[in-house]
Amino acid sequence: LLKSGRLLLKPKLYLTFDVEDFINDRSIEAIDYILRLLNKHHQKAIFFVTGHMAEKLQDFPIIIQMLRKHEIGYHSTSHSVHPTIFEYTDIKDYQRAYQISLDREVAHINPLSGAIEGRGGIEAVRNIFSGKKIESFRAPGFSWSPPHLEALKQLGIKYDFSTAIADRPVKYKEITFFPLPLFIDSILIRSLFYEITQREVIIIDFHPNYMVNKDWWDSTFFAGSNPSRLVGVTPRSMDCVKRKFLRLNWLLEFLDILNKSKIIKPFGEVVHSKLECEPAKIDLEKVYRILAKWPKEQFNYEPRSLHSHLLHFFERSNSW
Numbered sequence: 001l002l003k004s005g006r007l008l009l010k011p012k013l014y015l016t017f018d019v020e021d022f023i024n025d026r027s028i029e030a031i032d033y034i035l036r037l038l039n040k041h042h043q044k045a046i047f048f049v050t051g052h053m054a055e056k057l058q059d060f061p062i063i064i065q066m067l068r069k070h071e072i073g074y075h076s077t078s079h080s081v082h083p084t085i086f087e088y089t090d091i092k093d094y095q096r097a098y099q100i101s102l103d104r105e106v107a108h109i110n111p112l113s114g115a116i117e118g119r120g121g122i123e124a125v126r127n128i129f130s131g132k133k134i135e136s137f138r139a140p141g142f143s144w145s146p147p148h149l150e151a152l153k154q155l156g157i158k159y160d161f162s163t164a165i166a167d168r169p170v171k172y173k174e175i176t177f178f179p180l181p182l183f184i185d186s187i188l189i190r191s192l193f194y195e196i197t198q199r200e201v202i203i204i205d206f207h208p209n210y211m212v213n214k215d216w217w218d219s220t221f222f223a224g225s226n227p228s229r230l231v232g233v234t235p236r237s238m239d240c241v242k243r244k245f246l247r248l249n250w251l252l253e254f255l256d257i258l259n260k261s262k263i264i265k266p267f268g269e270v271v272h273s274k275l276e277c278e279p280a281k282i283d284l285e286k287v288y289r290i291l292a293k294w295p296k297e298q299f300n301y302e303p304r305s306l307h308s309h310l311l312h313f314f315e316r317s318n319s320w
């Protein structure tokens, strides 16, 4: 595969799924169906699971069993429940924001009050997948926060899938930053093939909940406060759901062909890979733009301390 006169061979492809809707039961059915499709096509993926979801999955041992065949990543303890990561770390004192993150990410969070109630979070994920390494993280809405990520590093996270630093994995402060994913809902297989010729690493992201729900499962939290009770969202029509899964099936078939013809490298778990990473040139402005997008667009919230936390994390004292 030719790119500006040089051959780019065999990009690594990572299929990822964000597992977070603990309110609408049909999202669990969607995960079940996806796992069966992956099995049928001999494809492996990373499933980023929230603490709330880990608690929910306790009642679904067969799904846990199927998930164990894949890599399990972490997707925060409580996702869109207020205070969210970018809200509770939005304080000037970096060290304090780090400590709050550390406390919350090992806790069960009450989804209505947002208060800490006993153990949970990454511990809940580790408990249901005992024996599996949980070392990858994706921030909800890609809105990571520097003191929060440093707290997760303390809790064993080594790979981040939320930060737009480079279009290939790069290492900084002992954390490997993967590039942002492609959203398959908005791209065609034709453009996916183009991406394959251009990149060393391709990440594809799916939301099982969005394949069966008409709205985002967490839209009841978008107003900026938690709802007074947990409310489900409207389902998609059966026809629409069928089309979405048919599309996923095509994609998996396509990936299978690419694997077999050695055009892409088959998925190897990130936690067991030896990645060669070069140091990257960090474009703080770009990192910040993506970081602040989710709070601004979804929650109409403008974090005030993100700038200074970013400067602190990347050890820059100047403004940009």
Ligand SMILES: [Zn+2]
Pocket: 018, 020, 075, 079, 139, 140, 141
């Ligand atoms: Zn998410």
